[in-house]
Amino acid sequence: MGWEQPEAIHFGRLKIVGMTLSKTRLKSLGIRWDDARLPTLAGLRNRGIQPEAIWNIMLQVGVKPTDATITSDNLFAENRKLIEPRANRYMAVIDPVKVIIEGVTGELTAKLPMHPSYPERGHRIITLKPSNNRIELFIGRSDFEKASRGSMIRLMELINIEVTEKLDNALITYIHSKDLESAKKVNAPIIQWVPLDGVSISVERPEGMKLITDKGLAEPAVEQVGNGEIIQFMRYGFVKKTSNGNFIYVHD
Numbered sequence: 001m002g003w004e005q006p007e008a009i010h011f012g013r014l015k016i017v018g019m020t021l022s023k024t025r026l027k028s029l030g031i032r033w034d035d036a037r038l039p040t041l042a043g044l045r046n047r048g049i050q051p052e053a054i055w056n057i058m059l060q061v062g063v064k065p066t067d068a069t070i071t072s073d074n075l076f077a078e079n080r081k082l083i084e085p086r087a088n089r090y091m092a093v094i095d096p097v098k099v100i101i102e103g104v105t106g107e108l109t110a111k112l113p114m115h116p117s118y119p120e121r122g123h124r125i126i127t128l129k130p131s132n133n134r135i136e137l138f139i140g141r142s143d144f145e146k147a148s149r150g151s152m153i154r155l156m157e158l159i160n161i162e163v164t165e166k167l168d169n170a171l172i173t174y175i176h177s178k179d180l181e182s183a184k185k186v187n188a189p190i191i192q193w194v195p196l197d198g199v200s201i202s203v204e205r206p207e208g209m210k211l212i213t214d215k216g217l218a219e220p221a222v223e224q225v226g227n228g229e230i231i232q233f234m235r236y237g238f239v240k241k242t243s244n245g246n247f248i249y250v251h252d
Contacts, residue, residue, distance in 0.1 A: 009063065010065050011063045011064060011065060012064055012065060012066045012067035012068060013067050013068075014057075014058070014061060014067075014068050014069075014070065015067060015068070015069045015070070016039040016069075016070055016071070016072055016075065017069060017070070017071045017072065018071075018072060018208050019037070019038065019039040019072065019208070020038075020209065026038070029209065031209075034046055036204070036206055036248050037206040037208070037209055037210075037211060041054070044075075046248070047206065047240070047248055047250060048079075048083070048230050048238065048239075048240035048248065048250035049075065049079050049250070050079055050082045050083065052078075052082055053075060053078040053079035053081075053082055054075070056078045057070060057074060057075055057078055072251075076250075076251040076252075079250070079251065080238075080251065083230050083238055083250070084232075085115075085117065085118070086230065087115075087230050087231050087232045087238055088114040088115050088121065088225075088231050088232070089112075089113070089114065089115055089116070089231070089232050089234050090218060090219055090221060090222050090225075090231055090232070090233055090234070091112070091156065091192035091193060091194055091218065091219045091233070091234055092192065092194065092201060092216055092217065092218035092219070092222070092233040092234075092236060093138050093139055093140035093143075093192060093193065093194050093198075093216050093217055093218075094140050094141070094142070094203075094214045094215070094216040094236065095140060095141035095142075095214075095215070095216060096138035096139070096140065096141070096194065096198075096216055096217045097138065097139055097140070097141050097144040097169055097170065097171070098136055098137075098138055098169065098170045098171075099136065099137050099138065099139055099161070099170070099171045099173060099193070100134055100135075100136050100170060100171065100172050100173065101134060101135045101136070101137075101159075101161055101173050101174065101175060102133065102134050102164075102172065102173070102174050103133055103134075103174050103175065104130040104133055104134060104135050104175065105130070105133060106130070107127055107128065107129050107130070108127070108128040108130075108135060108158060108159060109125060109126070109127050109128070109158075110125070110126045110127075110128075110155075110156070110157040110158040111123050111124075111125055111157060112124050112125075112126065112156075112157050112219075124219075124221050126195055126219065126220075128158075128195060136196055137155075137193050137194065137195050137196060138193060138194045138195075138196070138198060138217055139153075139155075139171075139191055139192075139193050139194075140191070140192070140216065143189065143191045144171060146189065147163050147166060147171055148163065148166065149163050149164065149165065149166055150162065150163060151163050151188075152176055152183060152186055152188040153173075153188055153189055153191060154180065154183035154188045154189065154190040154191070155191065155193045156190055156191060156192050156193065156234070158193070159175050159176075159177070159178050160175070160176045160177045160178065160179075160182055160183045160188060161173040161174065161175060161176060162174060162176040191235070192233075192234050192235055194217045194218060194219050195219065195220070197220055198217035198218055198219055198220065199217065199218055199219075199220060199222055199223055199245060200215070200216075200217060200245055201215070201216055201217065201218045201222065201245050201246075201247060202214070202215050202245060202246050202247070203215075203216075203233075203236075203239055203246075203247045203248070203249050204246075204247070204248050204249065205249035206248075206249065214249075218233070223244075225241050226241065227241050227242065227243060228240065228241065228242075229241050230250060237249060237250065237251060237252040238250040238251060238252070
């Protein structure tokens with residue numbers, strides 16, 4: 001036929017540290033090929049890894065006759081560049097603990113940007129109304145454990161509170177001040193919070209071949225997020241919504 005002999009190119013596998021593609025192992029664990037814990041293309045897609053991130057990694061590694069190994073951090077770093085400007089920000093707290101703010105005489109309002117770098121995307125307003133001169137809200141347990149009596153905490157885009165009493169599962173506080181500068185002067189931690197009408201959330205977080213479930217509350221605006229959309233829970237990480245109230249952890 002006059003055809004030329006084709007050139008055969010042999011190339012090695014691309015492995016990701018801490019992730020397995022062993023069919024025998026996956027079969028024994030009963031894991032599907034598109035599970036978000038796996039470095040298969042379908043698994044990475046379900047987790048929220050963008051096609052461009054995989055493409056960029058492949059270009060960096062190149063075609064080699066031997067196996068190449070990268071860490072998940074390499075892949076996540078490429079993915080972060082892509083989703084960081086796209087993902088809107090929301091507040092969520094894992095393992096919520098109640099905060100009681102006493103001596104409140106009027107409404108408190110927080111104006112939260114959808115994305116701090118893109119003001120044109122707009123913002124959302126959360127208004128807290130006192131009952132019997134007190135307001136109740138939730139913070140995450142990790143922030144609760146760091147709080148101590150007499151310490152100041154900045155509730156993101158809202159107020160500065162000072163802890164007067166720390167109970168087993170609640171903080172009793174009062175409003176110390178409202179401006180951000182007062183908090184900066186004493187290096188007060190700036191933490192996210194959720195109002196009493198927050199929505200329940202469940203986040204599946206892959207850690208190697210384990211799948212850990214974090215449960216908590218998110219601000220009501222999270223209900224407007226579409227399935228498949230990637231957002232960022234502030235100070236927690238990027239997450240992808242899979243169904244109402246359910247998310248898969250992408251990476252930090």
